[in-house]
Amino acid sequence: MVMETIQIRLTEEQIEVLQSLVSSGIYPSKSEAVRDAVRKYIRAYETGIQENIETAQKQVETEIVKVIEEERKEYQKVKGTIDFYPEEKAMRDLLFSSLRNTAKKFNFKEIETPAFETLELLTAKSGEEIKAQIFTLEKRSTEQLGLRFDFTVPAARMFVQKQKELPKPVKWFVIDKAWRYEAPQKGRLREFYQFSCELLGSDKPEADAEVIRMAIELYKSMGLTEKDFYVRLNNRKLLVSLLSNIPQEKINSVLRVVDKVEKLSEKEFSDELKQLSLNEKQIKNIQNITLLKGKPSEIIQKISLESEATKTAVDEMTKIIDGLDGYEDFITLDLSLVRGQDYYTGTVFEFFDREEKYRAIGGGGRYDNLIELFKGEPCPATGFGIGLVPTMLLLEEKGLMPKLELRPDYYVAYFPNVKKEALELVKKLRKNNIVETDLMQRKFGKQMEYANSIKAKKLIVIGENEVKERNIKIKDMNTGIETEKKWNEVQ
Structure with a gap:
């Protein structure tokens, strides 16, 4: 067999593709990848069928695309998470600042909790749906840990640790990340920011009204009005009192079905209640209750006050x-x-955008037994959480998301022979300003281009004359107007 060396010219793009095939382990080397491709073409050619050539080519191209797609997947962000680039983070932080300021006006104080807690704590009083959504950590010791899914449970644990020494009512809030393993969708992520408020120590209606008032004011502080969002309000004790014809042992199961009423058709809702062995009269009563929604004064008039429990709840x-x-x-x-x-x-409430494009953008209620469950003294509590991801989407839709440009106050351009003096000026200016300067050893013209690209508000050029005469020209990049100052006057 005669062996002959053949030179093949490849483009840079083709060479990169070959390297991808080698890196992914499909071929041991670039030369072997080329040889295999040539063999495929020759075999196809020898058959004399052009279709085989095209098929072979498509197979190679398909394989290359697969490899490249797999490589790209490795570096994409995890599904259900979000990146905040500098401008986006600045807008988010401005929004968070507004929320903090409003909460503090109600005398709520900010706390911080660990990202993970014991699974025993997280699941102690959570529904089955929530339990299924908890991110659990790999077990490395006897402790089983999971990421927090909201802040009510961690805040309750914190409260118990200092319950006796804290003046009541305790008013806390937190803005931080939480995690839930659920299907990502618009306004719903697996890692998300939440504003959470807890008021502990009061069982009075005034406490429930206070947290609802604050929640409304938080949304208003972001520019939203009653035309943009509303609050759905209920009381679990009231709902349970109206289910007096349902056996006590079935109440929680009925509540779980009622909780899904808007996700089910009328038949599906009825079928799920039938699975609880309820009769037609009981099912009809439940269906009628779920239809009671509207202006509070009008709905209260429609409620039959047959039992003391209902009277108390109303x-x-x-x-x-x-x-x-x-x-x-x-x-x-x-x-x-x-x-x-x-x-x-007791009291429960949720916030929705008027057009209901999103699931609840916030919600909360009263949880009078939670503190005792965590080994604390009996203590009433109420609170709420705001989902900041859907809220920010709503703000964007309404044109209310703050717009920010991260522009430095000054760009100091300089020539190499006066670098020391230029950096001294930069140091001085940074006491009161945001200042950028050259870090790339750019030529003077390139420094000017960069100053424009980052939208610097003002430009200072330092050369031999500026150092010698101790005078500095400051150019306003918006107007083009130049002013002159003594070196020691610049600050």
């Missing part, structure tokens, strides 16, 4: 509504509202 609800005087346009009483967490004991 009285409590009325006091909360009275405490929301001035916020009536935001409130809808909705007796189908349950909320998923099992720890809620």
Whole structure:
């Protein structure tokens, strides 16, 4: 057999593709990849069928595309997460600052909790849906750990540790990340920011009204109005009192079905209730209850006050509504509202955009038994959380997301022979300003281009004359106007 060496010219792009095939382990070397491709073409040619050549070519191209796609996947962000580039993070931080300022006006104080807790703590009073969404950490010791899915449970643990020494009511808030393993969708991520508020120590309706008022004011501080969002309000005790014809042992199961009423068709809703062995009269009663939603004063008039439990719950609800005087346009009483967490004991509420393009953008309620569950003294509590991802989407849709340009106050350009003096000026200016200068050993013209590209507000050029005469020219990059100052006057 005669062996002959053949030279083949390849483009840079083709060479990169070959390297990808080698790096992925498909071929041991670039030369072997080329040889294999040539063999395929020759075999196809020898058959005399042009289709075989095209097929072979497509097979190689398909294989290359697969390899490249796999390589790209390795470096993409994890599904259900979000990146914040500098401008986006600055806008987010401005939004968070507004939320912090509003919370502090209500005398709420900011706390911080660990990202992970024991699974025992996280699952102690969570519904089955929430338990399935907890990110669990690989077990490395006897402790089983998971990432927090909200802040109510970690805050309750913190409260118990210092319960006796804390003046009541305790008013805390937190803005941080939480995690839930659920299907990512618009406004719903697996890693997300949440604003959470907890008011611990008061069982009075005034406390529930206070947290709802603050939640509304938080949304208003971001520019939203009653035309943009509203609050669905209910009381679990009221709902349970209206289910008096349901056996006690089935109440929680019924509540779980009611919690899904808007996700189910009328038949699906009825079928799920039938699976709980309820009769037609009981099912009809539940269906009628879920239809009670609207203006609070009108819905309360429709509630039959046959039991003491219902009278007590309606009285409590009325006091909360009275405490929301001035916020009536935001409130809808909705007796189908349950909320998923099992720890809620009374008032529950959720926030929705008026067009309901998103799932709830926030929600909360009363959880009077949670502190005791975590080995604390019995202590009433209420609070809420705001989902900041869907809220920011709503703000963008309404044109309310703050717009920021991260522009340095000064760009100091300099010639190499006066670098020392230029950096001294940069140091001085940075005491009161955001200042950028050359870090790339760029020529003077390139420094000017860079100053324009980062939209510097003002430009200072340092050369031999500026150092010698101790005078500095400052150019306003918006107007083009130049002013002159003494070196020691610049600050």
